[in-house]
Amino acid sequence: MSPQNAARTFEVLATCPDTGARAAVLHTAHGQIETPVFMPVGTQATVKALLPGELHDIGARCILCNTYHLHLRPGEDLIRRAGGLHRFMNWPHAILTDSGGYQVFSLKELRHVDDEGVTFQSHLDGTTQHFTPEAVIAIQEALGADIIVPLDEPVGYPADRDAAQTAQERSDAWALRSLHAHQRRDQLLFAIVHGACFPDLRCASADALAARSFDGYCLGGLSVGEPKPDLWAMVALTVPRLPADRPRYLMGVGFPQELVTGIAHGIDMFDCVLPTRLARNGCGFSRREGRLNLKGAAFSADFSPLDPDCPCPTCRGFTRAYLRHLYNAREILAARLVTYHNVHFYIQVMRAAREAILAGTFAQFWEEWK
Amino acid sequence: MSPQNAARTFEVLATCPDTGARAAVLHTAHGQIETPVFMPVGTQATVKALLPGELHDIGARCILCNTYHLHLRPGEDLIRRAGGLHRFMNWPHAILTDSGGYQVFSLKELRHVDDEGVTFQSHLDGTTQHFTPEAVIAIQEALGADIIVPLDEPVGYPADRDAAQTAQERSDAWALRSLHAHQRRDQLLFAIVHGACFPDLRCASADALAARSFDGYCLGGLSVGEPKPDLWAMVALTVPRLPADRPRYLMGVGFPQELVTGIAHGIDMFDCVLPTRLARNGCGFSRREGRLNLKGAAFSADFSPLDPDCPCPTCRGFTRAYLRHLYNAREILAARLVTYHNVHFYIQVMRAAREAILAGTFAQFWEEWK
DSSP, X not given: OOHHHHHHHEEEEEEOSSSSOEEEEEEETTEEEEESEEEEBOTTSSOTTOOHHHHHHHTOOEEEEEHHHHHHTTOHHHXXXXXXXXXXXXXXXXXXXXXXXXXXXXXTTEEEEOSSXXXXXXXXXXXXXXEXXXXXXXXXXXXXXXXXXXXXXXXXXXXXXXXXXXXXXXXXXHHHHHHHHOOOTTSEEEEEEOOTTOHHHHHHHHHHHHTSOOSEEEXXXXXXXXXXXXXXXXXXXXXXXXXXXXXXXXXXOOSHHHHHHHHHTTOOXXXXXXXXXXXXXXXXXXXTTEEEETTSGGGTTOOSOSSTTOOSHHHHHOOHHHHHHHHHTTOHHHHHHHHHHHHHHHHHHHHHHHHXXXXXXXXXXXXXXX | OOHHHHHHHEEEEEEOSSSXXXXXXXXXXXXXXXXSEEEEBXXXXXXXXXXXXXXXXXXXXXXXXXXXXXXXXXXXHHXXXXXXXXXXXXXXXXXXXXXXXXXXXXXXXXXXXXXSOEEEEOTTTOOEEEEOHHHHHHHHHHHTOSEEOOOOOOOOSSOOHHHHHHHHHHHHHHHHHHHHHOXXXXXEEEEEEOOTTOHHHHHHHHHHHHTSOOSEEEEOSOSSSOOHHHHHHHHHHHGGGSOTTSOEEETTOOSHHHHHHHHHTTOOEEEESHHHHHHHTTEEEETTTEEEETTSGGGTTOOSOSSTTOOSHHHHHOOHHHHHHHHHTTOHHHHHHHHHHHHHHHHHHHHHHHHHHHHTOHHHHHHHHO
């Protein structure tokens, strides 16, 4: 997509006079995404425990699916035959597919990586798989997401500087090859800025990628164990080097307070498994009390809602005592009810942040979350 | 409840001229139940994988919860403090609690049974528990279901005649003690006919219980492994001995075709774990193709609905290929979607049977299910 198209694709409606926060609209082939946005994670073409209709009701307008997992099972050919990922999972709004780089480089059975690509073994059946930047773009074109990203090579924390530089330069080169390979005009292609926690590498990556016409920019390789000050330092030095007229996506972050901090740094898009994963493990979010371990005996006769301030169906219809019972009895409904609430909670935080930006009161809103 | 009250509680609207089938309305403290009715099983105060609102949408108007399980966890005292079982689980319609007899007598660690009651060990924590008919009524009064049943002593199949007779006579005596102990006037108390597969014992039990003013009659101790002809023989000889103006409930049966056969024998009420349990194991019901194992490779690229004739959201929104993917990926959504469909399927069969009875065409309807 050309820079001209990209400029029209993302409209900044308001910027905070006191912070880097901004409210915008990102136009995709499956509707508008109002930013700041939280994208629930639907790794295997389902946001765990929720129906597409529930995600719609909650206000989700973009979800994230995983290229690596869907390539291995059920395979992009099947999904293409099903009419694409949207039809396969019956989700009418936008989808972002990540590249699979994070998953591939998390594998123990990683076989080989060089400038050409990466060879690894499937975690499902041990078969040898080969990913190149071009192959990963082709997979994502077959899946048909609205927003796609290039194959990249994340490094963990702490990272050896030479390894981090090699991976950053390779990821940048792979991003350019992806831009060249990408053909579907109805998909937005984002780049991923790397460089671990080395400021000069982050700057080099941001500059190299900002010079090319990507439709948006991801901040990758963060939230991998580094101290929080390092995370925000990397965000703070990267964001100003990216084009102001493109969306910025901080991958894999985080808790609600961190999302609000990210917004203050000028981040537009977020994804994280926390609201869904924690829900399955018994943890619910509440505005005044923070995270609640709903399995705890303290809630056994607590007949108040998970979050008394929350209007979601879980909080309107069910008590903490009932949720605790469901967890203790290992009932599926526990995961359903609390996942709904947690995703609703995240999206309400994003909505409130957006309204504050539009109203010119975001700095005050941020204070309330510190 | 007096016989006069009971007579008003159950209104037979139509009877089939060719079979024993009948359409009726059972009035409870939480609304009317149109019969024939299928009651989804919500053992632990949740119909596994479904929300109360979904059960309502499907058309369920009575569910079954389990006295044994709820007594052990979370305990009837907690549920009473929560405002009763309806409020605890947020279900506005009728609830039937079974007695726990079936569960207690299925335990390996059953300690002792005599005419007074039964001593057993909790399957959860090994604590010694003691159930008497009076205690089980008190538990069910605390839980607050609309329909309750006495503690009973089922026997397996095949059963020794002497053991079956002892258990039948004991269960009958326990039913009379339960009638005497029961105080809540807003609850209907059903009796349970026993006698294994011995015709004379079944007749003795039915006669003894029919002579007393129970609000309804369960056929218990069936569907425990006996040949199907024996099951239907016991139903056929029991039903005519029961008061025509009280509902008849065939416990734990069965597949849809068996429910229709039960209706033809004059049964009004059914419960069974099959639609929910099979859904979690990958099995979906379809009208034309019977039971489908959705995990099968045959469905990997089948982009048709689970049941093309079904209007439920699962069949309207999702394909067999997607359901198979969800099962293979062990996603919660598989259980949700197929449980919804299977329960919907069962309730649609009941609704269609009822309409056929009211229209005078049930015999033909039954033929289509044979």
